[in-house]
Amino acid sequence: MAEFAFHHGGVSVPSLEEAIDWYARVLGFTLEKQFYIAAARSHTAMVRKGPLRFEIFEVEGASPLPDDRRHPPQDLATHGNKHVAFRVKNLDSFLLEMGEKQADIALVVRETFGKSCFIRECAGNLIEFVEEDVS
Structure with a gap:
């Protein structure tokens, strides 16, 4: 069987900047990188706490x-x-x-x-x- 390991979780939010702040302030994650995914129309950030990574998406026109x-x-x-x-x-x-x-x-x-x-x-x-x- 092929080997694999957990890489990250992901979440969609209405405000990327608010979420980056919340994950830092409440859970201690730091911003690793921020980027745009054109195919998904998503302003995106990867936050990290030690070996844990979490991807945050703010998708244009997303449903609540x-x-x-x-x-x-x-x-x-x-x-x-x-x-x-x-x-x-x-x-x-x-x-x-x-x-x-x-x-x-x-x-x-x-x-x-x-x-x-x-x-x-x-x-x-x-x-x-x-x-x-x-x-």
Whole structure:
């Protein structure tokens, strides 16, 4: 089987500059590069945090995010890509930090199978953060 590794996630937003600022201010990503994709009519940026990359698209004439895509349980009821998830060491500490940064916390999950939370970024797209025991 061919080998492969994760390269990046991507998200479409109404304002590229607002999203670049939000990902930097709230999650600590830095701008790696900015470019235009003519075939998609997209002003695009690649942001990075350590080995993690995230591609942000501002597509000319794009439709807004449907409301049900902003709510984790409703979003799962529609086929397609759902969200990207990042690992955190301590969910409670992460939630405190997100609260201080006034992040929009959509859902907190505390189940026997694990703990996580979903936040909405500046355009309403969902991002999951999972506390994972790596011991």
